[in-house]
Amino acid sequence: MADLVMDLSQDAGPLPAKPERSGGTRVLIYSHDTFGLGHLRRSRALANAIVEDRPDTSVVIISGSPIIGNFEFGSGVDYIRIPGVTKLPDGDYRSLNLNVNLDEAVGLRQALILQAAKAFKPDVFIVDKEPTGFRGEVVPALEYLKAAGCRLVLGIRDVMDEPALLVPEWERKGAKEALIRYYDEIWVYGLKDVYQPLKALNLPADVDKRITYTGYLRRDVPPTPSLTRYPKITKQPFILVTTGGGGDGDHLIDWVISAYEADAGLEQPALILFGPFIDRDKRGSFVERIAKQPKLDVMSFDNKIEWLMKKADAIVAMGGYNTFCEALSFDKRTLIVPRTKPRLEQYIRAVEAERLGLVRMLSDYEEPPTPERMADALRSLSAQPRPSEVTIPGLLDRVKERLKALTDPEASSAPAYRQAAE
Structure with a gap:
């Protein structure tokens, strides 16, 4: 399954004719969940912020988290639970619940992600952290959606890892090549003044221009109080x-x-x-x-x-x-x-x-x-x-502005808040 990472020759199937559809903008989010809650909670915050700002938008989160159903989502947000994988203490992975080997589990996840992309027909696809997904599972969906005219966004946190580890890891996964080939925009959920997570990759100038530093993702209390009894x-x-x-x-x-x-x-x-x-x-x-x-x-x-x-x-x-x-x-x-x-x-x-x-x-x-x-x-x-x-301009997020720029033909295509190096 490792060969899948940059095997771009796979046939994702013919593009269907675009039927009439109801509703406003559609956003599909891939949440890279193999350990902990971090990716799921970030994707949830992003989805809730989008529908709060644009109530006619529909957002679907694809996640392998076993507890995604425990969280509250805003009106307009739903999720698809794909079979989970989990990280072992030695750094390896295995299927979380199914009695199948890892390659078979990844193949099933990949097929479900692609089918979700075909059925939902998103206007924007936001991929969390990994440009090719876990073990390349997102590549067929990227191929299909790019050909269908969907806008593709990679969203990454402010700090990924120290450069000495990040660069060889991304080379091994074919992540840099995927970043160059597929993505219309790269959203860094942080500030350039704090950290530049992709600087060590020496990206081509045209790819560097696709980077937007959005500020940190703002959080609010859920609309309904917790039912948990506090001590x-x-x-x-x-x-x-x-x-x-x-x-x-x-x-x-x-x-x-x-x-x-x-x-x-x-x-x-x-x-x-x-x-x-x-x-x-x-x-x-x-x-x-x-x-x-x-x-x-x-x-x-x-x-x-x-x-x-x-x-x-x-x-x-x-x-x-x-x-x-x-x-x-x-x-x-x-x-x-x-x-x-x-x-x-x-x-x-x-x-x-x-x-x-x-x-x-x-x-x-x-x-x-x-x-x-x-x-x-x-x-x-x-x-x-x-x-x-502490006064730091743009500390909290501008993601909503970027989404509007991607989905509104009359909106400016220039990033609203780039903090880019001149």
Whole structure:
């Protein structure tokens, strides 16, 4: 199946005649979901923002996430759940639920993605993160939709990985060639002043002109409150500790608990949110330790975490893209404790965000993770500036403007907010 990545000779089938169709603009989003919640939550935020701005638009998200049905979507947004794949500790992948090998699972996903493209007939196709999709599964749909006149967009987060790893990875996947061949626009969900994720690829000048730095994707609380019952601890100023999906957040949770265990003088309480993918055994151990600390409480998962974000006095998180956007959107004092393995993505984002004064960072990359270091950092949160105290033009997103430019014949084709190097 690896040969599929740039095998462009495959017949995606004849282009059907375009029948009359109802409704306004149609947007298809491919969410690259093989681990955690990050890609799904970003795609959901994008879809909800689109239909809020343009109520006649229909958006379909294609995702392999096993919990996509737990989230609330705006009117006009729906999803197609394709068979999931999951990342193993050794970096390899396997089928999540089906008893088939990985190649067969990818082949099924590829066929479903192509069929969705043919049936839905989108005006815009937004691909998340991977230009060819997981193991090339999006290439036949790209071929078909390009020939059909659909506008193709690659959407990537502000930081992908350190250049020494990103460049060979993209060469191996044929991603750079796909970027050049297929995509009308590349949306970087961030600011050029923070980071330029594709700079090391040395893209041709005409491709570089397709890049738009949209700013960070703005987040709002869902229209209906969470049905989750919040602990008593949330009735007073509290620190929210979140690790996103929870599959790789054990280190942060352990470090926070150890700080409260070691320092009885920590006054502000903290609510720890595990996430749905936390290891069951580690979860049990953490619950026992948390139960002994009067200033700590715990929740398993909240599919409307935005409400908790808004209630919290401050946030402690690993520094994934979505949490960073929420901290900016809700103007929260934030301590980032970035993951440094297997990628430096979170560390790079945290370093640059701290440089701009948007967050504070605490890392074990060069110093040991002692309870005292965490306790000092938690104690300092209340005196930390809020993101709104830093003036950075275009910080939050302009995606809606770009979508209008792609779908409105009378709109300017020039990017609305490029921050491009002159």
